[in-house]
Amino acid sequence: MLPMKIRIAQNAGFCYGVRRAIKIADEALEKNKSIYSLGPIIHNPQVVSEYEKKGLKVVESIDEAKNAILIRSHGIPPQIYKLINKKKLECIDATCPFVKEAQDYAKQLYEEGYFVVIIGDKNHPEVQAHIAYANYQAQVINSKEEAKNIQAQKIGVVSQTTQSVDNFVSIVSELVKKAKEIRIFNTICDATEKRQESAKELAQISDIMIVIGGKNSANTRKLFEICLNFCKKVYYIETKEELKKEWFYNVKNVGITAGASTPSWLIDDVIQAIESIDNDIH
Amino acid sequence: MLPMKIRIAQNAGFCYGVRRAIKIADEALEKNKSIYSLGPIIHNPQVVSEYEKKGLKVVESIDEAKNAILIRSHGIPPQIYKLINKKKLECIDATCPFVKEAQDYAKQLYEEGYFVVIIGDKNHPEVQAHIAYANYQAQVINSKEEAKNIQAQKIGVVSQTTQSVDNFVSIVSELVKKAKEIRIFNTICDATEKRQESAKELAQISDIMIVIGGKNSANTRKLFEICLNFCKKVYYIETKEELKKEWFYNVKNVGITAGASTPSWLIDDVIQAIESIDNDIH
Ligand code: F3S
Ligand code: F3S
Structure with a gap:
């Protein structure tokens, strides 16, 4: 039997603005050992704790920050910029454009x-x-x-x-x-819609769909529901540990998508795990 | 038996802009024996021929005009104003504000x-x-x-x-x-809506509704249909000649409304005719 074909949906996981914010944080952390983030950089506990290890400390107000402060993709009020200036903090601005x-x-x-x-x-x-x-x-x-x-x-x-x-x-x-x-001004960003559209397209040509994301993530649940309409076998997982070998018996086309706060390394982990299942059973 | 009560709907007949245009025409005709109107002043043949007698001549283009030209409520392109200037015509502008x-x-x-x-x-x-x-x-x-x-x-x-x-x-x-x-820019004028609203209100408290307007006037037909929903006896007439005595037997409350191009003297004529029917039968 041929090995499985694994496809990842376009626009799976992070949107442009979140990917950009993560990149800005990475670059800043290379130069700076300790940075403060005003609120969690994304709504994903694994990512937050990973970045905490790298030196990104989450604070709730400017008062708790020293040296450098990271503004996440959601942005902040203009008054907070003034406070940052006043406190002479370095401002690492990752507000989504x-x-x-x-x-x-x-x-x-x-x-x-x-x-x-x-x-x-x-x-x-x-x-x-x-x-x-x-x-x-x-x-x-x-x-x-x-x-x-x-x-x-x-x-x-x-x-x-x-x-x-x-x-x-x-x-x-x-x-x-x-x-x-x-x-x-129609300031709706099409990231969510595109992610859903891509999931739908991929679900239609897949024998199985794996949807990756936090179980309490509303946007991931929505992706899961969309896939259910277009594919018979759809599984909703948080990490690769939940994958089961038997899901993939007699499967040729595997589709993968992920919610907005799922980092790419988590998606990569899942892909690798599926590849090793493939080697195992086919 | 008590005489009938005759009520006229608020906002019956001409809207503000048409009434204003008629007034501007009247004032201009007092000073000026001959004025040209670019298109008919309103879509009502009786009114147009009445004003023709007073000296208001309908033309289709500026070329046909002399001395003074009247702009009706619909307005004209800016280029036409330039032509009027160039031809040194007096411009009597009745464009609705x-x-x-x-x-x-x-x-x-x-x-x-x-x-x-x-x-x-x-x-x-x-x-x-x-x-x-x-x-x-x-x-x-x-x-x-x-x-x-x-x-x-x-x-x-x-x-x-x-x-x-x-x-x-x-x-x-x-x-x-x-x-x-x-x-x-919501530039919808509420004249039509108000006329319809008033007709509806009056129809609800009338034993008979008389709707006055040209038989091919779309807005008058609409008024007629609205009245039919709220009053059992509704008649659609163009002039007082169409009124019939028997419509008013056992009637106490008479309601009257009129389409957008029905002049007030035509409404007044109808009221007088109904009053004389009232004297006759009650
Ligand atoms: S943060 Fe993401 S959802 Fe759109 S507005 Fe920016 S790309
Ligand atoms: S002409 Fe009449 S319908 Fe309104 S816009 Fe002027 S009042």
């Missing part, structure tokens, strides 16, 4: 006199920064119902980058009825 | 680098002027399907003033998906 763009739009809309509406989750750090860029005058909403309560003649809209297009459009169509002028 | 506002937005969006989208009927004179204000670079669309074909990073939207809110919102929600930035 797409997030930065949304911040700039929030600021511009506020300055041009728009009533700023941010579509997203008001507790998310990215959105917290957007609010700050709109001089704390922004209204955060996440549903059509909340949109109904907005009253303004000149509305400016930005979105949390991970917002779903459908929810965004449905909220905007409500807002359009409320204002004389509405100016919308 | 709400239409003017939409023209200004179309111009502004074009100048600020937006791909201008006009939601409306591309053959309507109002829309023709909007296109000209966007330096003839605008795309006119009237449905969600047409919106799907638009590709631009920076879209600016204005609407024909008589567009329906529902169609506007449905088109805009399609456009939102297409652009990085979309700036929408």
Whole structure:
């Protein structure tokens, strides 16, 4: 029997902004033995503890930081930059350029006199920064119902980058009825959508799909559900240890995808483990 | 038996912009024996022929005009103003201020680098002027399907003033998906909606509704249909001659409304005729 063909979905795992942040952290850690990260660099405990060993210490506020501080992809309010300056800390800024763009739009809309509406989750750090860029005058909403309560003649809209297009459009169509002028910056990043699209495509040509990610990661669960619609055998694992030999009997095409906070070395580990199963059984 | 109570719907007949245009024409005709109108002042043959007698002559182009030219509520392209200047004609401008506002937005969006989208009927004179204000670079669309074909990073939207809110919102929600930035000026005038709302309210408390307007007037037919939903006896007439005595037997509350191009004297004629029927039968 032929060996299995293992394919990894395009856009599996980290998005551009997170990969970039990790790279910036790596480069900084080469020069600097001890760096402080304002909040965890990504929502993955393995990655965080690995980086802690390399010298990246997670802090909750600037007060706890010394020497150098890393800003993760979600960005921070402009006031925090001032604090960093004041404390004369080196600022290693890994804010995702797409997030930065949304911040700039929030600021511009506020300055041009728009009533700023941010579509997203008001507790998310990215959105917290957007609010700050709109001089704390922004209204955060996440549903059509909340949109109904907005009253303004000149509305400016930005979105949390991970917002779903459908929810965004449905909220905007409500807002359009409320204002004389509405100016919308569609700041949705297509990383999530592309990851899901690629998973779907790969699931259609695979005999088995392995979805890698934290069991409590909402975006990984979504990937798993999408794959289930297009492939008969789909398994959801956190690490290679959960793989089972018998899954791969009579399998020719293996597809792999991973959630947004799954690092590439974790994906590589899984691939190697599957290859050795392949050698074993075929 | 008590005499009938006759009520006229609020916002029946002419909208603000048409009433204003008529007033401007009246004032101009007091000073000036002969004025030219670029297209009929409103879409009502009785009114047009009445004004023709007063000295308002309808022409299709500036070339046919002498002395003074009247611009009706729909407005005209900026190039026509230049021609009027060049021909040294007196310009009596009755462009509706709400239409003017939409023209200004179309111009502004074009100048600020937006791909201008006009939601409306591309053959309507109002829309023709909007296109000209966007330096003839605008795309006119009237449905969600047409919106799907638009590709631009920076879209600016204005609407024909008589567009329906529902169609506007449905088109805009399609456009939102297409652009990085979309700036929408909701230039829908609420005259039509208000006229319909008032007709509905009055129909609910009337034993009979008389709807006055040209038989081929789309907006009058719409009023008629709305009234039918809320009142058992609804009649659609063009002039008082069509009224029938027997409609008013056992009737206490008479409601009257009229389409957008029905002049008030025509409404007054109908009211007087109904009053004399009332005297006759009660
Ligand atoms: S952090 Fe990632 S999800 Fe998009 S906005 Fe930046 S690439
Ligand atoms: S002409 Fe009439 S319909 Fe509105 S835009 Fe002006 S009031």
